[in-house]
Amino acid sequence: MLLVFHSFKNDTDTLAFIKNVRHLGVVPPLNLLYVSAWLKLHGVETELLECSALNLDCQSAIDIAKTKKFDFICFTSTNLDFLFVIEWIRAFHKEFSKPIMVGGPGAENYPAEMAEHDSIKAVFHSPAEASMVPWLKSFILDDEWWKVPGTACKYQDKVYVNQAVALPKKFVRPHPDRSILDVSNYYSILSKGFPFTAGMSSFGCPFGCKFCQIRLSPFFIRTACDLIDELEICEKKYGIRELDYFDSNFTVPRQRVFEFAKLYKQRGLTIRWSCRVRSDQIDEELLQVMASVNCAWIGYGIESGDDSVLSNINKTQKGTEHIRKVIQTTKASGIGVTGFFVLGLPGETEQSLQNTLDLITTEPIDYVQISPYWPIPNTPIYDELVKQTGIDIWKLTITQGLRQEDLKLENTNFSVKDMHKFASTIYKEFYFRPSQIIQMTKSITSYSQFKNYFNAGMDVLKGVMLENNSLKTK
Numbered sequence: 001m002l003l004v005f006h007s008f009k010n011d012t013d014t015l016a017f018i019k020n021v022r023h024l025g026v027v028p029p030l031n032l033l034y035v036s037a038w039l040k041l042h043g044v045e046t047e048l049l050e051c052s053a054l055n056l057d058c059q060s061a062i063d064i065a066k067t068k069k070f071d072f073i074c075f076t077s078t079n080l081d082f083l084f085v086i087e088w089i090r091a092f093h094k095e096f097s098k099p100i101m102v103g104g105p106g107a108e109n110y111p112a113e114m115a116e117h118d119s120i121k122a123v124f125h126s127p128a129e130a131s132m133v134p135w136l137k138s139f140i141l142d143d144e145w146w147k148v149p150g151t152a153c154k155y156q157d158k159v160y161v162n163q164a165v166a167l168p169k170k171f172v173r174p175h176p177d178r179s180i181l182d183v184s185n186y187y188s189i190l191s192k193g194f195p196f197t198a199g200m201s202s203f204g205c206p207f208g209c210k211f212c213q214i215r216l217s218p219f220f221i222r223t224a225c226d227l228i229d230e231l232e233i234c235e236k237k238y239g240i241r242e243l244d245y246f247d248s249n250f251t252v253p254r255q256r257v258f259e260f261a262k263l264y265k266q267r268g269l270t271i272r273w274s275c276r277v278r279s280d281q282i283d284e285e286l287l288q289v290m291a292s293v294n295c296a297w298i299g300y301g302i303e304s305g306d307d308s309v310l311s312n313i314n315k316t317q318k319g320t321e322h323i324r325k326v327i328q329t330t331k332a333s334g335i336g337v338t339g340f341f342v343l344g345l346p347g348e349t350e351q352s353l354q355n356t357l358d359l360i361t362t363e364p365i366d367y368v369q370i371s372p373y374w375p376i377p378n379t380p381i382y383d384e385l386v387k388q389t390g391i392d393i394w395k396l397t398i399t400q401g402l403r404q405e406d407l408k409l410e411n412t413n414f415s416v417k418d419m420h421k422f423a424s425t426i427y428k429e430f431y432f433r434p435s436q437i438i439q440m441t442k443s444i445t446s447y448s449q450f451k452n453y454f455n456a457g458m459d460v461l462k463g464v465m466l467e468n469n470s471l472k473t474k
């Protein structure tokens, strides 16, 4: 099975959303690693073509694929990158007469529309662990493979969208298969430990933020022991020096953090790690214990520095005053702080943008990541937008190749393009403050870290120049 993680190398001008995120690092394609782990457990050999890390364009990827043996090809797709992925899928389909399977959040949201594409043999709208093996068996036996639950398939010009399959409540995923990676390809501007990797401490989310696709999805909490087993393998088998948990809820449930810390010490681990936490799910006691076992930094999904915007998305947490205190307490405990912000959420105004800029530049945040808001399918905000406008833009992206650059944001006076401009401005104001430059310079411990910071700085500058700074901050 050839797992292809496409790259954006030659596509940076197609959709603006990449401009501000490229410089943050190179993160392994976790979901394909989960797919690989599951397949291997069932006797399937896998190989990863990691075009993102290797910075390969589609043609070079095809040239490499020609040197390999495989029977099936897998791609993963979100909604935001569908237009890139489909070009790669078409090119691979043209070159190799092998069935192509696609999964991921994009497939989950629009299975029927994706299955209409002749280059795709099967769209997986349920987790790979629930549907992939049954589909492969049916396909190999030529036994009504187009009717397998969890998939959508086109057969004799008809698209079959089969019922979804959920994983059992107590389902335990095997660890992502890092054996198919060259771990030295990955780094994060937020992390000093190298080699670096990513992980998930839980899947799904019990909270209901209105802008997020993961909201209220089945929540699978991994045990402390399972997390520590994975950390131990990362440290001792792969020599990885830092693991960043990408899910939003490391401190849920609270008790797991204490068990995690106890086991971390018992096993004599030294690997650094970082995680994402809601700012209303942390306190001093937790911070102390996390700091005692090498937690390098915590990422808070702050989203906005404006209380009314936070209330509009149902993510007030405990309000911006509390968020400010959490940032200060985290820093005081010796743990770094990364703030994740989204611009252009419902109710965004010049004033709320200003409030965000104020929070970012007055609190002791080490790094910020700013994303312009895209209303994402399967969220209340997007559903409302579709109701108001009668246009399901993400569906049209899949069915007609429509680009979404000019999407007008719901309940704001801004377009996505405006938000890119403002994001660039905030990056510039945040990272090019003298105090920030001094702090980042002091924290440099290696040449590769210097190179990453330098490239990130150049990317920010390029972004600022590209956006031409036409939206001014006050």
Ligand code: B12
Pocket: 017, 018, 021, 027, 028, 029, 030, 031, 032, 034, 035, 074, 075, 076, 077, 078, 079, 080, 081, 101, 102, 103, 104, 105, 106, 109, 124, 126, 127, 128, 129, 132, 198, 200, 203, 204, 212, 213, 214, 246, 247, 248, 376, 377
């Ligand atoms: C880690 C992560 C990343 C990593 C790794 C991505 C990866 N491909 O693994 C990095 C940083 C590279 C990344 C990049 C992006 N990401 Co991201 N990412 C995540 C995150 C936090 C976890 C994903 C994960 O590993 N989950 C664990 C696995 C087990 O679950 P899963 O992803 O659902 O995968 C299962 C199924 O979807 C299915 N499946 C997935 N792919 C395939 C393929 C086949 C062939 C099959 C059969 C099944 C299958 O089986 C998997 C195993 O059960 C999610 C949010 C979340 N909490 O899930 C966002 C998320 C998936 N990302 C998102 C986005 C938008 C992006 C970017 C477009 C961001 C950007 N602006 O560039 C890029 C796109 C790159 C890409 N094609 O993946 C959105 C997608 C929203 C949408 N509907 O479009 C999410 C949901 C975040 C959010 N809340 O909005 N991301």
Ligand code: SF4
Pocket: 205, 206, 207, 208, 209, 212, 213, 214, 215, 216, 248, 278, 301, 315
């Ligand atoms: S934003 Fe974070 S806390 Fe809110 S629903 Fe999404 S993953 Fe959960």
